[in-house]
Amino acid sequence: MVILGIETSCDETSVGILKNSQLVANLIASQENLHSHFGGIVPEIASRAHLEKIAILFNCALKKAGISSEEIDAIGVTNEPGLKGSLMIGVSFATGLAYALKKPVYHVNHLHAHLAACYLNQNISFPALGLIISGGHTNLYLLRNHTNFHLIGKTRDDACGEVFDKVGRMLNLQFPGGMHVEKLAQKGDEKKLKFPVAYIKNSLDFSFSGIKTAVYYYILKNGIKNAADIAASFQKAITDSIIMKINDAINMFEVKNFLFGGGVIRNEYLRKKITEHLSKKGVRPVICPPDLCTDNGGKVAILTSYIISAGKKPSPYKILVYPTK
Numbered sequence: 001m002v003i004l005g006i007e008t009s010c011d012e013t014s015v016g017i018l019k020n021s022q023l024v025a026n027l028i029a030s031q032e033n034l035h036s037h038f039g040g041i042v043p044e045i046a047s048r049a050h051l052e053k054i055a056i057l058f059n060c061a062l063k064k065a066g067i068s069s070e071e072i073d074a075i076g077v078t079n080e081p082g083l084k085g086s087l088m089i090g091v092s093f094a095t096g097l098a099y100a101l102k103k104p105v106y107h108v109n110h111l112h113a114h115l116a117a118c119y120l121n122q123n124i125s126f127p128a129l130g131l132i133i134s135g136g137h138t139n140l141y142l143l144r145n146h147t148n149f150h151l152i153g154k155t156r157d158d159a160c161g162e163v164f165d166k167v168g169r170m171l172n173l174q175f176p177g178g179m180h181v182e183k184l185a186q187k188g189d190e191k192k193l194k195f196p197v198a199y200i201k202n203s204l205d206f207s208f209s210g211i212k213t214a215v216y217y218y219i220l221k222n223g224i225k226n227a228a229d230i231a232a233s234f235q236k237a238i239t240d241s242i243i244m245k246i247n248d249a250i251n252m253f254e255v256k257n258f259l260f261g262g263g264v265i266r267n268e269y270l271r272k273k274i275t276e277h278l279s280k281k282g283v284r285p286v287i288c289p290p291d292l293c294t295d296n297g298g299k300v301a302i303l304t305s306y307i308i309s310a311g312k313k314p315s316p317y318k319i320l321v322y323p324t325k
């Protein structure tokens, strides 16, 4: 079976192809250079760039996979959540293609797909817990099976990646700041500074804006002479706060597997600390492979394959039209 996955929810245009459960193509056209000098993503620029790239990427993905469009059995596309104009490009392209090829199209949740990236070549035992940490979301799920995601916790303010990006900006690093903060942190001392770690009692919700504000006031007062120590101490505070909630979740739900996805989970320090902690607790961490952590069509194709196996109905051949206000 050949499944095409399309992802255009934010600033990455991506097409992935899953053939007999193996990812045979997963091409990503990043728009980082278009947005970096604005210090954030400009939605109008993002949707126009998706429109320019999507058909080219589709043809390149077919070539990479060594298949023709007629061999595609089903198409999956991210339809929520994300930037409305960006989502429309992917959904319109997928729907048009499905209609032309007379194949089914499946609408896929962007965040669920981040966790589905962990399914590739892995046997997951359910129920499982799953945490997605990305630029726009920090969501904790209880998974009853491969396609049943029950939201049990989320951030009450900023998303974790958003805070990495904002601290990156305070340290004069390039946008998006996450990976640059991590690089800088490697040269710093994480014990040098103590940033507050937010902890919401009797809840599986997260809060990250306090750490961001603490870093802001520290820099306002002291400048960024010791940028590496700031980055390392900030990264430690964020990691500690995530691990405290992971701990609460495994105490509340009896699970054997804990899945992790989303752009921030590319962070090597976070991956190491999570692995160490869960291993001590007897829970197997299933952490998304680094190349599948950020937005990509491959994860959409993987989730689509499980949606099909679960016997779910395809989505209608209907283009999404969002209200403009």
Ligand code: KG4
Pocket (backbone or CB within 6 Å): 010, 133, 134, 135, 136, 137, 160, 161, 162, 164, 165, 176, 177, 178, 179, 180, 182, 262, 263, 264, 265, 266, 267, 268, 293, 294, 295
């Ligand atoms: O999942 P993703 O590609 O897009 C969203 O759905 O938001 O995540 C992007 C986020 C950005 O905030 C980026 O700075 C962060 O992931 N990120 C990282 C690292 N690599 C990417 N954050 C911390 N450390 C990293 N190495």
Ligand code: ZN
Pocket (backbone or CB within 6 Å): 110, 114, 134, 135, 262, 263, 294, 295
């Ligand atoms: Zn994402």
